[in-house]
Amino acid sequence: MALGYAVVATVAAAIVVFAFQNGTPVAVRFVAWSLPSISVAGVTLVALGAGVLITGVPLWIQRRRLRARLRATEARVRDLQTALGERDRLLLARPAAGGR
Numbered sequence: 001m002a003l004g005y006a007v008v009a010t011v012a013a014a015i016v017v018f019a020f021q022n023g024t025p026v027a028v029r030f031v032a033w034s035l036p037s038i039s040v041a042g043v044t045l046v047a048l049g050a051g052v053l054i055t056g057v058p059l060w061i062q063r064r065r066l067r068a069r070l071r072a073t074e075a076r077v078r079d080l081q082t083a084l085g086e087r088d089r090l091l092l093a094r095p096a097a098g099g100r
Contacts, residue, residue, distance in 0.1 A: 015044070015045075015048060018041070018044060019041035019044060019045060020041070022039070022040035022041050022044070023039045023040070023041055024039065024040055025037040025038060025039055025040075026038065026039070026040055026043065028043055
C-alpha cells in the first residue's frame with residue numbers, strides 16, 4: 001500500500017511540474033466544441049480529471065458490489081456456524097445408542 005502511495009505522489013509531482021512548465025495557451029477543438037485559448041496545463045489537468053472519473057466510477061461501483069457480496073457471505077457463514085453448533089449440541093445431548 002505504501003508503494004502505491006509513493007507511485008501516486010511521484011506521478012502527481014510530475015504532473016504539477018509539467019503544468020508549471022507548460023503554461024502556453026493553445027486552441028482546443030473537439031467535434032463541434034472549441035476553446036480558443038487555454039493553457040496546456042489546463043488541458044492536461046482536465047484530461048487527467050476526466051481519466052480519473054472514467055476509471056474511478058466503474059471501480060467504485062465494482063467495489064460496492066463486492067462488499068455487498070462479502071457481507072452476504074459473512075452472514076451466511078454465521079448462519080451455518082450457528083446451525084452446526086446447534087446440531088453438535090443436540091448430538092452431544094442425545095444418549096449413546098447401544099451403550100450398557
